[in-house]
Amino acid sequence: LKRIRIDASKSYTVAVGSGCVAELGRELKAVAETARVMIVSDDNVYPLYGEKVRKVLETAGYTASQFVFPHGEAHKNLDTYGLLLEQLCAENYSRSDLILALGGGVTGDLAGFAAATYQRGIRFVQLPTTLLAAVDASVGGKTAVDLKGGKNQVGAFCQPSLVLCDTELLSTLPDTEFRAGMAEVIKYGAIGDSELFKLLENTDMETLRKGGDNQLLEAVIARCVEQKKQFVQNDEFDTGSRMLLNFGHTFGHGIEAASGFRVPHGYAVAAGMCIISRAAETRGLCGRETRRRIEALTEKYGLPTGTEFTGEQMLPYIASDKKVSGRQVKLVVTDRIGHAGLVPVNVAELSEWLKDGGVK
Numbered sequence: 001l002k003r004i005r006i007d008a009s010k011s012y013t014v015a016v017g018s019g020c021v022a023e024l025g026r027e028l029k030a031v032a033e034t035a036r037v038m039i040v041s042d043d044n045v046y047p048l049y050g051e052k053v054r055k056v057l058e059t060a061g062y063t064a065s066q067f068v069f070p071h072g073e074a075h076k077n078l079d080t081y082g083l084l085l086e087q088l089c090a091e092n093y094s095r096s097d098l099i100l101a102l103g104g105g106v107t108g109d110l111a112g113f114a115a116a117t118y119q120r121g122i123r124f125v126q127l128p129t130t131l132l133a134a135v136d137a138s139v140g141g142k143t144a145v146d147l148k149g150g151k152n153q154v155g156a157f158c159q160p161s162l163v164l165c166d167t168e169l170l171s172t173l174p175d176t177e178f179r180a181g182m183a184e185v186i187k188y189g190a191i192g193d194s195e196l197f198k199l200l201e202n203t204d205m206e207t208l209r210k211g212g213d214n215q216l217l218e219a220v221i222a223r224c225v226e227q228k229k230q231f232v233q234n235d236e237f238d239t240g241s242r243m244l245l246n247f248g249h250t251f252g253h254g255i256e257a258a259s260g261f262r263v264p265h266g267y268a269v270a271a272g273m274c275i276i277s278r279a280a281e282t283r284g285l286c287g288r289e290t291r292r293r294i295e296a297l298t299e300k301y302g303l304p305t306g307t308e309f310t311g312e313q314m315l316p317y318i319a320s321d322k323k324v325s326g327r328q329v330k331l332v333v334t335d336r337i338g339h340a341g342l343v344p345v346n347v348a349e350l351s352e353w354l355k356d357g358g359v360k
């Protein structure tokens with residue numbers, strides 16, 4: 001079991017290990033000696049792991065109930081959020097109780113936002129079951145649901161009390177979902193961890209996904225969490241250095257939105273990282289070898305290095321992004337593997353960047 005301590009406005013532990021759900025009871029004791037636990041999960045994940053988690057909780061002396069909602073981003077909305085709050089209230093959950101998010105980023109964001117707001121805030125713990133949630137969404141305290149007008153448009157910063165990442169739970173994840181998470185893992189390597197990047201170059205998805213006591217996957221997730229920890233501790237509320245985590249995301253968001261969110265987030269981010277690296281290379285901001293390695297690694301994990309969408313289709317979404325302030329957008333550029341910086345770019349120049357990045 002690898003333990004990582006995060007010291008943000010609240011301190012908490014991220015524990016990563018294979019089979020560590022069995023230790024949930026013991027880990028929870030440090031958070032709440034006794035409590036009722038509302039397990040929040042979607043209808044894919046609850047049937048796989050819900051009863052197992054409930055048994056572990058009950059064995060440790062906790063009382064559990066569950067809120068199961070239909071899977072998918074479309075249900076990360078105010079309706080589901082309202083139903084969850086009403087159920088907490090109907091079951092008389094109080095501030096000494098806990099919410100436990102068992103699932104991917106959709107579940108974590110929804111459960112976290114409910115925890116941030118129910119009775120002005122109750123504690124929550126995260127049991128991520130997707131690679132994306134393990135390396136990104138479950139750590140850092142961003143919680144939100146979507147509005148009809150846009151993704152994550154209502155939410156709160158609210159750190160969890162514990163994150164327990166059992167790599168065994170990832171074994172049932174479809175390959176496409178695992179790949180989508182790999183895009184974020186590659187991102188961490190590119191912007192801040194050249195050793196991780198090399199490790200990914202020297203292994204492959206099959207090896208990473210191998211069942212049993214998979215120390216490699218554990219190590220990879222822990223490295224990503226270590227890095228996210230630094231960003232969260234230095235810039236919890238996302239006004240400065242945490243923006244580097246947006247590598248590939250600005251153009252990626254353009255692809256996602258242009259596709260009507262049919263291109264999964266991770267696939268769009270992968271393409272976004274390659275597009276910006278090519279554009280940066282033509283401006284002398286990214287080395288040729290760096291760009292080549294980013295493209296090669298993206299390809300190696302079965303992710304796209306470009307997009308069918310045109311600049312014209314992508315631009316409106318890029319220019320209206322949350323990250324754009326005034327007429328300027330700060331693009332994240334990896335200049336060499338393991339190091340990235342922000343490049344302020346005029347919105348009017350974005351179409352040139354896209355063209356130079358190979359977008360039609």
Ligand SMILES: NC(=O)c1ccc[n+]([C@@H]2O[C@H](COP(=O)([O-])OP(=O)(O)OC[C@H]3O[C@@H](n4cnc5c(N)ncnc54)[C@H](O)[C@@H]3O)[C@@H](O)[C@H]2O)c1
Pocket residue numbers: 042043044045048071072073076103104105106107109129130132133136137138139140141142143151152169170171172173174177180
């Ligand atoms: N809070 C943050 O900092 C942060 C960061 C990144 C992304 N996000 C959010 O995360 C969401 C995306 O997360 P996601 O990719 O995990 O999506 P998700 O939660 O929808 O999970 C993807 C799919 O995999 C299924 N699934 C999950 N775990 C499984 C398992 N172990 N076995 C089989 N199937 C499983 C789910 O039911 C779902 O259909 C987005 O809403 C995004 O906004 C939040």
Ligand SMILES: [Zn+2]
Pocket residue numbers: 136184249265269
């Ligand atoms: Zn992302």
